[in-house]
Amino acid sequence: MSPSARNPFGTRNGLAYGLLGLPLAFVALPLYVILPNHYALEFGVPLATLGAVLLxxxxxxxxxxxxxxxxxxxxxxxxxxxxxxxxxxxxxxLAVGFALLFFPLVDTPTALVTWASATLMLTYAGYSALSVSHQSWGAMLGGDERQRSRIVAWREGLGLIGVVLASVTPVAFGLPTTTALFFVVLALGWLAWTRAERPLPQPALHAGEGTSIWLPFQHVGFRRLLVVFMLNGIASAVPATLVLFFIQDRLQAPKTMEPLFLGSYFLAAALSIPLWLAVVKRIGLAPAWLLGMGLAIATFGWATQVGAGQTTAFVIVCALSGIALGTDLALPGALLAGVIQANGQSGRAEGAYFGWWNFAIKLNLALAAGLALPLLALFGYAPGARDAQALDALLVAYCVLPCLLKLAAAACLYFLIIKHPQEVQP
Structure with missing residues (x-):
């Protein structure tokens, strides 16, 4: 019997387990959204070089x-x-790497590129080790679809609070205060985790399975879910990489409005999670995720019509796309936990599955930065551009490309997952 079966996953358990999600998400926004813009504007690193470093x-x-x-x-x-x-x-x-990344001790162009590469790898190593273990812990608690979605929702919901804080503090208080706040919430998150409900021990894997890094790929349900997850993830990673450039050059909004845009996006995502959990209760995990993809496609389609000065319209775009984000955060991880249960490997191989799951997330982000930024430079866009050709390239990359990728993800979700529920349900 899983711990979750014995004790309902309520507020105490949710806070104890999920609080670490807050600092992990808090640090993710500076790393994946603010960092490219910061190094391009503050240190003058060219977009093509920056894209190569991030890739x-x-x-x-x-x-x-x-x-x-x-x-x-x-x-x-x-x-x-x-x-x-x-x-x-x-x-x-993670804490040491983050501080060194945003406060480099070198200033020459070549040294900055080397410094950014080294400190990024240090930061990512700490972040990944912490994330994989934390996600695996939650999956080991088990339960039915509703229970699994609640566990993930606590982690991702508290994470969204962290993202909202991270979207406001750099502009309102500066990077030094942001870094200090991150140190505090990271320590609190780890301490809370030490008091979280612990998974029950499980029997060992069969001979040979425990040493195979390729174990998850032996199961068709995981392979199918991973295809959907990667297509959808690239669709989300591209606009995340480009959003500040879109705000500054396409929208031409003042820098002081950036916290409003980012905050409305992540706050809407956080507030939408209880709504999506209610939808899951009625129609299931995969169909609810499909609804979220449809909302994202409609929202980014509308965003193609938003031009310079239309800040109110873009706030609405941010809020609607944030609501769609709620499904991306709360539902795929719960589906993965179901795949692990369906394969009879609960409590024994979560790390292997979430290792590859996080591999997919990072590959999506790498492709988004490594391809989108150099291609934008190739088509004539640079930070601060105002000519029509450059802004059209930015519009296509920020709005149109994500819509096409989301459509592909939605098609795969329907034909590979919804049509074959036995592969992802215990």
Missing amino acids: GARLFDALIDPLLGRLSDRLFARSPSAVLGMGAIAALL
Whole structure:
């Protein structure tokens, strides 16, 4: 019997387990949204060079995730306390790497590129080790669709609070205060995790399975879900990488409005999660995710009509796309937990699955930065551009490309998952 079956996953358990999601999401926004814009404007790093740095660092980050997943499984087999100890080391690496990344001790162009590459890899290593173990812990608590979605919703809902804080504090208080706040919430998140409900020990995997990093790919349900997740993830990663450029150059909004746009996006996502959980209760995880994709497509289609000065319209775009984001955050992870249960590997191989899951997330982000930024430069866009050709290129990259990718993801979700529920349900 899983812990969740014995004790309903209520507020106390939700806060204890989910609070670490707040600092992990808090740090993710500066790393994936603010960093490209920060290095381009503050340090003058060219977009093509910056894209190459981000691509290389994120590919490194993606490649280590499956290895970290297997390490996590071995630590879980030893004891939850071993996992928490590794989490403390990972949190320290994350904090140090983040501070060095945003406050470089060098200033020449070549040295800045080298420094950014090294500190990004350090930061990503700590972030990934912590994330994989934390996600695996939640999946090991098990339960039915509603229970699994509640566990993920606590983690992602508190994470969205972290993202809202991260969208406001850099502009309102500056990066030094943002960094100090991150240190505090990271320490609190780890301490709360030490008091979270612990998964019950499970029997070991069959001979040979425990050492195979490729174990998840032996199951068709995982392969199908991963295809959908990657297509949808790239669709979300491209506008996340480009949003500040869109706000500054296409919308031509003052910098002081950036917290409003980002805050409305993530706040709407956080507030939408209880709504999506109610939808899951009525129609199930996969159909609810499909509805969210449809909303995102409609919203980004409308965003193609938003021009300079239309800040109110863009706030609405941010809010609607944030509501759609709620499904991306709360539902795929719950579907993955169902795949693990359906494969009979609960409590034994979550790290392997979430290692590859996070590999997909990082690969999406790497492709978004490594392809979108150099292509924009190729078509004549640079930060501060105002000519029609450059802004049209930005519009296509920010709005049209995500819509096409979301359509592909929605088609795959319907034909690969919804039409084959036995592959993803225990």
